[in-house]
Amino acid sequence: MENETNSRLWPTVLVDINNGFEKSQVLFVTTELQLYDLLATHPNGMTANEIASRKELNLEATERILDFVAGIKLIKKDFKSESKTAIYKNLPQIATFLQSSTPNSMVGAIMHASRIKYPLYQHLMTIIKTGNHTEAYKHAFGFDVTLENNIYKSDIYSATFLQFMHQISSITSPGVAKTFDLSSFCEICDLGGGSGALAYALASEYPDATVTVFDLAYAVEEAKKITPDDTQRQRVKFVVGDIFQDEFPPANLYTFARIIHDWEDEKVHQLLQRTFKYLKSGGAVLIAEHLLNETKTGPLETLFLNMNMMVEMSGRERTETEYRQLLEQHGFVDFQCKSVGGHGSFHTMIAKKP
Template identity: 25%
Template sequence: MKVLTKKKAETRQAPNPAKIMETGMAFWASKVLLTAVKLELFTYLSKGKVPAHKIQKKLHLHPRAVYDFLDALVSLGFLEREGLKENALYSNTADTDAFLDKHKRSYIGGMLEMANNRLYPFWVHLEQALKTGDPQNETAQGEKPFFETLYEDEDRLREFVSAMGGFQMGNFMAFCNRFDFSNYNTFCDIGGAGGFLSAQVAIQHPHMKCITFDLPKVARIAKENMERIDCLPRVEVRAGDFFKDDFPKADIIAMGNILHDWGIADKKLLIRKAYDALPEGGAFVAIENVIDNQRRKNSFGLLMSLNMLIETADGADYTEEDFTRWTREAGFRKTTLIPLTGPSSAAIAYK
């Protein structure tokens, strides 16, 4: 009996190449999904079931490609299908219908569009980034940094702000549901982009007065958004530079995917400025893909940190222990972590 048990254990522990191959070739699946988003397939399918020949015509697909493309999306879990090939009807899954239909406010495809159009080519140069520590984005070709170029193009800036808001909306809603706002009255989102976090706080917690704070060109977009969703005047839009200007005073200071853009010295500077803007008992909130302390579980957070290597001069993601150490240095008395959606969390420091 002991020998049989040992053999079973050996069988369970036998080397298996499946994970290696799945990860090594993961760019296949990634590019299929990103291409479907770029072609607006999920938006087209938002009205219901559609036969393959209509999809082929709408997306200008070659007859040779259409079934493999659509059925790959079925097998990956991004499309539903009834029938087979010429008799097949395709439709969105619940997830793709909710998050990849451009007509819905829950759309998160903007981030995937940017991944396809910008990040995918840059990640080809990961090896160079690992060896040099230098960004591999537009600056590697002698062009201006992405954000500098972005602010010069109104249309691209609007698209980017919308994409970031959509990408984070699930986290914003989860934070508003899971954080206790009962002891606070004012909220300020530093680097608030389109103002969507402040809007969610104001909508879900009517007693809160909110501020969204960003550069003047972004603030104009945020004000338009707040007018459109009828959140003025409970969400005030302020323009400023979070490195050059003092933060607005508030009971809660938040930053969504801001700290990871910068090196440690700048992270500490921003944390210190948040501390100075808060009253005693106030809270500083960083919504990020916080890496687990043992650096084993949050693969997305670690990969996002590598993306910061590709995109920025000094940026990197961080662990809960890192956040605690930096905030304690600034004078905060305690920290906690609230899981949000997927790999994201709200790291919170209390003054």
């Protein structure tokens, strides 16, 4: 009888997946409220009443969400010994990722998931049926998405997206810059380089090289708000342009970091054709992307990204073999691929123009 009862219990793995959105929503809301920034200013903790008052929230609802956040171990709940009043504190090992101004902050990624990914994933069935995300964008955000008219060009979403990309790129870019010896390249141009995170890493690693970021006007404007110290800023040049339409700045190394996977095959072929055209003979293209294994059953982080590309963008993730074939198709030779140390499935690939 006991075995029969146990066999009828719902598997924990399925229950966790089914309820996972509840944890995500709590993380989204508490990050939006800047709860972890607030608690950082009160190292001895705050009561639910103090937090509710400061954030203008309902007290009972605040107590419930704080208890939930403590239960999933994002904060700590203690009690004042004399009054038994509950107080809530940051957990230092977690809070450093949830505060807006820390070097390894995840706030941009969380806000991107909350404001862009989650609304679109609510229309996943439509995307699967139609094979594109046009209707999903229309239902989620109220307009048709095109290259010229897309969500990332609106103020709130462009800032959210670029903050997210800057935060994640700042973590991986130093490793990308060191994966291969690039000292022979004196002119480097990061195509679609956004905030300049990779460009700054390349400028730091190769001080004799000139480094340029080539991106759309809105991205360059946002990049001005996210800059390192004066020394590095002076060594990276930003040029406004469209990677699909405008002439590339001169370079003997063009780089794409998390760009190729954004686009459908037709656009990818167009980008690589243009790269080969503008690249000087003997120059190279460097691509940094997450890779699928050859059976496309993992790693899990790349499978997540592959889904995200279908839902948010129009591209996909690829295997190493697919990237090799793609570059060779466009005339590149001497393909090499190496993992970026400490960053899971993230890889750097390089190929040369004869």
